[in-house]
Amino acid sequence: MATNAESGDELQFRDPEKAEQLTEKLETLMDEIGEPVNVMHVCGSHEQAIAKFGLRSILPDDLTVRMGPGCPVCVTNMPEVDEAVALAEDGAVVATYGDMFRVPGTEKSLADARDEGADVRVVYSASEAAEIAEEEPDREVVFFATGFETTAAPTAAVLASDPPENFSVLSAHKYVPPAMEIVAEMPDTDVDGFLAAGHAAVITGYGLFEDFVSEYDTPVVVGGFEPIDILFALTQLLEFIRDDEAGLANAYQRCVTEEGNVPAKDAMWDVFETTSGEWRGIAEIPDANLVLSDDYAHFDARQRFDIDVDPGAADPLTEECICGDIMAGKADPDECELFGEECTPQDPVGACMVSSEGTCKIWLEYGGQPDL
Amino acid sequence: MCLGIPGEIVEIDGQEARAEFWDVEKTVRIDVVDEEVEVGDHILNHAGFAIRKIPEEEVEETMEIYESFLEGDEDEALEEIGAGEGEQLGIEGR
Amino acid sequence: MSDTDDVGDEATGVSNDETTGGDVDDEATGDGYTDDEVITHAHGAGGSQMAELVDSVAVSRFADAEADVGLAALDDGSVQPIDDDHSVVVTTDSHVVTPLFFRGGDIGRLAVSGTVNDLAMMGATEPLALTSSLIIEAGTPKATVEAVTESMREACEEAGATVTTGDTKVMGSGEIDTLAINTTGVGIVPRGKHVPDAGLSVGDKLIVSGTVGDHGISLLSEREGFDFGGDLASDVQPVNDLVAAAMDAGEVTAMKDPTRGGLATVLNEMASKADVGIDVEERAVPVSGPVSSAGEVLGIEPFDVACEGVVVMAVASEDAEAVLDALRDTPKGEDAAIVGEVVDDHTGQVVLDTGFGRRYLTPPEGEQLPRIC
Numbered sequence: 001m002a003t004n005a006e007s008g009d010e011l012q013f014r015d016p017e018k019a020e021q022l023t024e025k026l027e028t029l030m031d032e033i034g035e036p037v038n039v040m041h042v043c044g045s046h047e048q049a050i051a052k053f054g055l056r057s058i059l060p061d062d063l064t065v066r067m068g069p070g071c072p073v074c075v076t077n078m079p080e081v082d083e084a085v086a087l088a089e090d091g092a093v094v095a096t097y098g099d100m101f102r103v104p105g106t107e108k109s110l111a112d113a114r115d116e117g118a119d120v121r122v123v124y125s126a127s128e129a130a131e132i133a134e135e136e137p138d139r140e141v142v143f144f145a146t147g148f149e150t151t152a153a154p155t156a157a158v159l160a161s162d163p164p165e166n167f168s169v170l171s172a173h174k175y176v177p178p179a180m181e182i183v184a185e186m187p188d189t190d191v192d193g194f195l196a197a198g199h200a201a202v203i204t205g206y207g208l209f210e211d212f213v214s215e216y217d218t219p220v221v222v223g224g225f226e227p228i229d230i231l232f233a234l235t236q237l238l239e240f241i242r243d244d245e246a247g248l249a250n251a252y253q254r255c256v257t258e259e260g261n262v263p264a265k266d267a268m269w270d271v272f273e274t275t276s277g278e279w280r281g282i283a284e285i286p287d288a289n290l291v292l293s294d295d296y297a298h299f300d301a302r303q304r305f306d307i308d309v310d311p312g313a314a315d316p317l318t319e320e321c322i323c324g325d326i327m328a329g330k331a332d333p334d335e336c337e338l339f340g341e342e343c344t345p346q347d348p349v350g351a352c353m354v355s356s357e358g359t360c361k362i363w364l365e366y367g368g369q370p371d372l
Numbered sequence: 373m374c375l376g377i378p379g380e381i382v383e384i385d386g387q388e389a390r391a392e393f394w395d396v397e398k399t400v401r402i403d404v405v406d407e408e409v410e411v412g413d414h415i416l417n418h419a420g421f422a423i424r425k426i427p428e429e430e431v432e433e434t435m436e437i438y439e440s441f442l443e444g445d446e447d448e449a450l451e452e453i454g455a456g457e458g459e460q461l462g463i464e465g466r
Numbered sequence: 467m468s469d470t471d472d473v474g475d476e477a478t479g480v481s482n483d484e485t486t487g488g489d490v491d492d493e494a495t496g497d498g499y500t501d502d503e504v505i506t507h508a509h510g511a512g513g514s515q516m517a518e519l520v521d522s523v524a525v526s527r528f529a530d531a532e533a534d535v536g537l538a539a540l541d542d543g544s545v546q547p548i549d550d551d552h553s554v555v556v557t558t559d560s561h562v563v564t565p566l567f568f569r570g571g572d573i574g575r576l577a578v579s580g581t582v583n584d585l586a587m588m589g590a591t592e593p594l595a596l597t598s599s600l601i602i603e604a605g606t607p608k609a610t611v612e613a614v615t616e617s618m619r620e621a622c623e624e625a626g627a628t629v630t631t632g633d634t635k636v637m638g639s640g641e642i643d644t645l646a647i648n649t650t651g652v653g654i655v656p657r658g659k660h661v662p663d664a665g666l667s668v669g670d671k672l673i674v675s676g677t678v679g680d681h682g683i684s685l686l687s688e689r690e691g692f693d694f695g696g697d698l699a700s701d702v703q704p705v706n707d708l709v710a711a712a713m714d715a716g717e718v719t720a721m722k723d724p725t726r727g728g729l730a731t732v733l734n735e736m737a738s739k740a741d742v743g744i745d746v747e748e749r750a751v752p753v754s755g756p757v758s759s760a761g762e763v764l765g766i767e768p769f770d771v772a773c774e775g776v777v778v779m780a781v782a783s784e785d786a787e788a789v790l791d792a793l794r795d796t797p798k799g800e801d802a803a804i805v806g807e808v809v810d811d812h813t814g815q816v817v818l819d820t821g822f823g824r825r826y827l828t829p830p831e832g833e834q835l836p837r838i839c
Binding site: 018021022043044048097124125127128147153154156160198199203236247248250260261262 | 403404420424430
């Protein structure tokens with residue numbers, strides 16, 4: 001993409017020649033394995049990278065890389081969006097990442113609320129939200145904090161650096177490991193290996209996957225996001241699968257270490273604690289949501305305001321949503337009763353339809369899996 | 373989860389740094405980067421925060437790992453990136 | 467500012483009855499439309515909802531008069547014959563942009579360039595006349611209006627055009643946001659020599675006249691307050707001279723300017739209107755360093771955002787090199803490049819060769835926003 005940009009070191013990770021060589025390795029490994037392989041990744045950015053570079057068109061035919069329940073935007077459920085919308089409609093300035101701006105709640109998205117006059121602002125960084133609070137001391141400024149650990153760390157940093165009194169956080173942050181566990185725990189799950197999210201692992205370290213691989217007897221490779229990084233990580237995963245080894249490997253060494261980013265983790269666990277919650281289209285997941293700890297209750301929008309939305313309220317359609325099965329590879333989108341009817345990109349029920357790279361969205365757009 | 377972009381620090385002012393991302397510059401916060409950074413260091417930027425200081429030599433080492441893998445030293449490459457052998461560092465949090 | 471400690475029922479009103487197209491409140495607004503059918507931002511975003519609106523509001527109402535290119539074609543302008551030898555091209559646009567003055571240009575330059583370029587996209591490279599209607603919010607400094615119209619004059623001079631008639635309205639403070647401009651352009655083409663956006667055929671080559679994504683990325687950065695330093699700026703400019711040079715050098719079969727929705731949108735429109743497929747080589751598309759870098763940081767693709775000084779043209783393959791040379795010989799066309807070709811495959815779709823693999827280049831939905839995920 002950076003046709004004219006001098007990307008220095010990073011261009012090495014976009015070298016088409018290396019990509020071709022790595023793809024050949026993948027073919028060889030698939031031959032050695034001798035049967036179809038299903039790899040799952042749990043990161044919206046991995047899916048963006050795979051789609052953007054057209055990687056699926058060069059992967060061996062029998063190697064399927066599927067997106068699991070790992071896009072924090074997609075799995076933020078409707079009542080959480082409703083909370084943000086409610087606060088905006090009641091007069092607070094609600095700051096949100098661009099990713100969440102158009103994601104519908106039960107009734108509307110933050111974008112819709114803005115169309116109707118609410119003061120919703122798209123920010124690139126949590127620090128910008130705090131800056132808005134500084135600049136407008138007479139308004140309540142709520143930061144709709146979404147994203148996984150990678151993004152929770154910046155939120156924590158902002159909260160820990162003395163934000164103004166009129167600032168608060170509505171936390172819809174999610175925690176990665178349960179996403180993988182949910183799929184690994186499904187009976188008849190057909191995932192042969194996980195490509196773990198590299199940037200979340202920058203924060204948490206890869207060490208926390210050690211228990212996972214032994215408990216679920218499934219290999220995990222932590223991967224980066226450049227084409228070469230992804231292809232290389234896949235080769236490592238295939239090697240584990242070929243050798244029938246529930247191994248753990250870090251294929252993103254320049255950014256990920258075993259213990260991760262200690263200052264960021266410290267900040268994160270000082271500010272947040274886990275709690276159970278519902279993910280869009282997937283039933284309740286234990287310890288997968290991050291909420292503000294008692295020490296930071298003062299900045300917790302849920303405690304400061306009386307938000308008249310039940311965050312636990314399940315959308316009745318959720319019961320018919322089969323996103324969980326789709327992500328686990330047990331069903332195809334057209335097997336879902338809601339597909340293309342009650343569940344469309346404008347009106348998504350489950351995560352698979354929310355994301356631009358979601359399986360259901362792509363199927364609806366192309367009338368099936370596009371064949372390239 | 374996320375979009376992480378590598379950049380080079382060109383200026384530091386307290387908890388804020390100016391970083392160069394190819395042909396543009398942007399301000400990033402350095403509150404939660406894993407190590408002290410100085411001008412000239414490379415960082416990984418996510419949502420306006422540096423979340424990792426990318427050691428210069430790591431980029432080269434990564435390329436070397438990829439090279440050696442492609443040349444057939446697969447075991448060595450795997451060993452380079454393998455985990456679970458040897459010491460287990462104390463994992464904090466959770 | 468209201469007391470936010472008490473978020474009342476009215477604000478939330480979450481109820482299971484209010485699904486899309488729901489019938490909670492059937493109270494007609496007097497035109498036979500229900501309360502929930504309102505125009506939203508999505509209707510102006512250029513995607514499917516806008517297409518539906520345009521169809522239901524305009525196209526279905528105005529049967530085509532005798533025209534070579536009429537309303538139903540939804541091309542950059544309309545083309546109607548005057549006599550055996552001539553056709554008149556008409557185009558119109560309304561401009562609302564924030565901020566009014568931005569790096570590289572302003573609303574005035576945008577208005578003139580947009581209309582001059584739309585005429586050029588139809589093959590009318592020598593504008594006969596432009597109109598200019600201003601709707602101004604009371605309280606706007608007169609100097610602002612002067613600066614805008616002066617910029618329009620400069621752009622007209624650059625394009626060889628002139629404003630021959632117009633209108634001025636003032637609305638109350640708060641009733642409109644500072645300034646809106648509508649411009650209409652009129653041009654003449656030899657009968658039958660107009661260039662439709664659907665005229666491409668298999669074998670044609672696709673040429674882009676300059677770097678893409680400049681306007682969109684630059685405006686977004688400015689509006690959102692991203693201080694990227696240096697060189698980001700809108701590319702807004704009239705390009706009728708570029709188009710004239712291209713048409714002189716060879717057979718241009720189709721043209722569009724990639725404004726809202728960017729390169730991805732116009733390529734898809736051209737492919738689906740002409741019922742052909744398009745293959746594009748990603749690395750051949752010119753993108754400037756700053757735009758590419760800013761796009762990486764924000765997570766926005768330069769192909770998905772507006773250009774205001776670029777032409778995408780389909781050219782008969784035997785003329786492609788000559789047209790390319792002609793473009794590169796002009797100052798505004800020095801970055802021109804052949805980026806792809808029209809194929810007899812994946813009809814209506816655009817496929818991008820990324821250098822690694824292939825993928826569909828789909829039109830973006832709505833305004834592009836920075837992402838973190």
